Amino acid sequence: MKSSVVQDILKKNAHFVETGGYKPFEADKFPTKTLAILACMDVRLIELLPAALGLKNGDAHFIKVAGGGVTDPHDSVVRSLLVSVCELGSEDIMVIAHSECGAQGMNADSMFEGLAKLGIAPEVIEECLEGDFDYREWFAGFGDTENYVKSSVELLRNHPLMPSHVRIGGYSIDSHTGALTEIC
Secondary structure (H helix, E strand, C coil), X not given: CCCHHHHHHHXXXXXXXXXXXXXXXXXXXXXXXXXXXXXXXXCCHHHHHHHHXXXXXXCEEEEEECCCCCCCCCCHHHHHHHHHHHCCCCCEEEEEEECCCHHHHCCXXXXXXXXXXXXXXXXXXXXXXXXXXXXXXXXXXXCCHHHHHHHHHHHHHCCCCCCCCCEEEEEEECCCCCCEEECC
8 A cells, every 4th residue: 555645746746747847857868967976865965966066957867875975896886877987978976975964873783773663573683683794884874974985986986897087076065055065
């Protein structure tokens, strides 16, 4: 059964399509600014980030994940950025963290407590903790935003599959004002 929120979204979507609401957003799959942006999934950035950067639909690829950084050279974030570069023509990558990021203070123990409260059986959690994959590190937040951005940029710049012509920079955006600060 769909929630009332999802039902409302489906209704609004049908109206959007019927009335041609999509027409102002029509764009090609290739980013007109040859730009890919890696940013956090924080809801405050949905409209603020593109507006603060002066970007419109079709200008850039936006890859959004909790924390807005790269934690593993083989994760889907790197895959998405490589697709943007190699298949769709991006030549610049901006890694953009933000102020007051919830992922910064993430704690593996509180994540597991939250999962248990949501009905994940204790034995399932225990199996995960005893397995080969390090869930504690996976759920851990990052400490210093600047260092997190620098390490993400460094990982991308040194990735063996990242073409050398791609320019990669790190930034932080203020979650309230949209002010962008260059980190590296």
